[in-house]
Amino acid sequence: MVVIGGGIIGLELGSVWSRLGAEVTVVEYLGAVGAGMDGEVGKQFQRILQKQGFKFKLNTKVVGADTTGETVKLKVEAAKGGKEETIEAxxxxVAIGRRPVTKGLGLEKIGVETDKRGRIIIDDQFNTSAKGVKCIGDVTFGPMLAHKAEEEGIAAVEIIKHGHGHVNYDAIPSVVYTHPEVAWVGKNEEELKAAGVQYKIGKYPFAANSRAK
Incomplete structure (x- = not known):
């Protein structure tokens, strides 16, 4: 099995099939797995998956596929271009991300504007370009997470009822449901460095966790 995309969904589903006995190869355009994950955590996570049998082709893009036979022949090359290689599976x-489904809803008829990616444009109080219409969740900006949408829904109702509401997007956790799981919340080290924010690093051995084997 070949998984195109080394993000959360690709790794989760690849992990399931790997545990069921499939040989899994992940093809990822970027140089690391788990978009948004702390760099150090991501590298350790990749090593764990490799010990489980995962194979990774990072900095690699898919340029074509042949599905005429009983197997799929993928043509891949370096992300920056280079010698073409064929992977048979x-x-x-294909797990290269998600996009909001807003076409065909008649949004333009009521004056709701979307951007080029189909996301509904909102302000800091969840108002759309149509008067009286607010928007939250996967069809607008931010991570497509159920608990993020839930917090936005609560904040939107608070704004309607009391005139104010707030979502702390830095406090929204992300989880990769592999084995073991990986989770994080807030800014990662790379983001703090880029923002010029001073920080301290603390490490806790997972072996001390009661869930560790």
């Missing part, structure tokens, strides 16, 4: 999973 029984099945290919």
């Amino acid at each position: 029984d099945v290919v999973l």
